[in-house]
Amino acid sequence: AQSVTQPDIHITVSEGASLELRCNYSYGATPYLFWYVQSPGQGLQLLLKYFSGDTLVQGIKGFEAEFKRSQSSFNLRKPSVHWSDAAEYFCAVEEGTGGFKTIFGAGTRLFVKA
Amino acid sequence: DTGVSQDPRHKITKRGQNVTFRCDPISEHNRLYWYRQTLGQGPEFLTYFQNEAQLEKSRLLSDRFSAERPKGSFSTLEIQRTEQGDSAMYLCASSPRDTVDYGYTFGSGTRLTVV
Numbered sequence: 275a276q277s278v279t280q281p282d283i284h285i286t287v288s289e290g291a292s293l294e295l296r297c298n299y300s301y302g303a304t305p306y307l308f309w310y311v312q313s314p315g316q317g318l319q320l321l322l323k324y325f326s327g328d329t330l331v332q333g334i335k336g337f338e339a340e341f342k343r344s345q346s347s348f349n350l351r352k353p354s355v356h357w358s359d360a361a362e363y364f365c366a367v368e369e370g371t372g373g374f375k376t377i378f379g380a381g382t383r384l385f386v387k388a
Numbered sequence: 389d390t391g392v393s394q395d396p397r398h399k400i401t402k403r404g405q406n407v408t409f410r411c412d413p414i415s416e417h418n419r420l421y422w423y424r425q426t427l428g429q430g431p432e433f434l435t436y437f438q439n440e441a442q443l444e445k446s447r448l449l450s451d452r453f454s455a456e457r458p459k460g461s462f463s464t465l466e467i468q469r470t471e472q473g474d475s476a477m478y479l480c481a482s483s484p485r486d487t488v489d490y491g492y493t494f495g496s497g498t499r500l501t502v503v
Contacts, residue, residue, distance in 0.1 A: 278430075308491055317392070317479060317494035318431070364430050375421070375444060376492070378430030 276301045278367050278379035286385040287355050295350040295382050297365030306368035307348045308376065309339055313361045321363075324348065335359070360386045392495035394480050400501045401470055408466045409498045413482030420463050421492065422455055423479040424448065431479055437463060470502045 277300045287293050299305055306325045310318040322333025329341040339350045348365060365379040393412040401407050413420050418439050423431035434453070436444045439460035449455075452470075457463040467474055477499050481492035 310491075310494075315496070317496045318481075318492070319494070320491035323491050366430070375433040375436060375446075378432070380428065380430050 276305075276367050276369050276377050278365050278377055280363075280365055280379035280382050282382045283380075284383040284385065286387060288387050289357050290354050293350075293352045293355045293359070293384070295363050295365075295384070297348045297350065297379060298346050299348060299365070299367045300346065301367055305348075307339075307341060308366040308368070309333065309337070309348075309350050310364045310366060310378075311335075311361050312364065312381075318364060321350070325368075355384075355386055357386045357388065360384055392480055392482055392493050394478075394495035394498050396498055397496065398499045398501075400503060403472060403502055404469055406466065406468045407470060407500065408464055409478055409480075409500075411463045411465070411480030411495060412461075413463070413480070414484075414493055415461075417482035417484050417493070418460065419483045419485065420457055421481045421483075422463070422465050423481065425477040425479055425497070426475075434465075434478075467500075470500075472502045475500055475502045 279298045281296050308323045309321040312318045321337050322331050324331045324341045332338050337352050341348050362381045362383045364381045366376045369375050395410045420437045422434040425431045433446050434449050435455050437457040440457050452468045455465045477497045479497045481494045483490050
């Protein structure tokens with residue numbers, strides 16, 4: 275069965291510092307991968323997605339992610355974090371068996387310190 | 389386009405009562421999903437509609453749960469005889485077709501507290 279692991283429950287970075295959030299997936303075929311962000315009391319917002327082509331994908335709010343098949347990873351990065359990036363981040367894999375349901379990781383909460 | 393709307397935002401109910409939540413997807417989206425999110429966890433898939441047809445249900449969706457999408461527009465999720473374990477955020481999402489191309493647009497959720 276497909277699964278998504280986000281090894282870090284929470285991460286704290288200083289404003290202006292770079293950020294990398296880790297995501298590992300388990301899926302037999304070529305995965306469809308997503309990163310979502312959830313601010314307190316809000317629904318999830320799609321940051322970026324990967325399903326084929328260039329393994330480095332750009333998203334909104336200055337985020338990017340790199341798909342590495344050999345490592346079964348899809349890590350999210352941002353070169354310079356802003357205080358407004360503090361939120362919970364979810365990595366997800368699409369179960370492309372025709373059911374079109376998405377499996378989410380448990381999330382990584384990002385804290386930004388001044 | 390006002391996004392995905394969910395009503396109510398919060399619901400407190402006594403154990404054993406029935407509750408119903410509503411979701412209004414983006415009007416041109418034909419796919420609608422319900423997810424449940426508990427504290428410290430990512431969303432878990434509950435069920436999926438394409439237009440008015442309910443095409444998939446999770447094993448998480450016990451017989452106390454029922455979802456409908458009449459006429460392929462808004463959807464309702466009903467929980468009968470609520471239990472404390474039902475306390476969670478219930479998220480609705482919609483997409484125009486394949487999520488591969490578009491991803492989901494989520495609503496802000498309905499937070500259910502069963503006391």
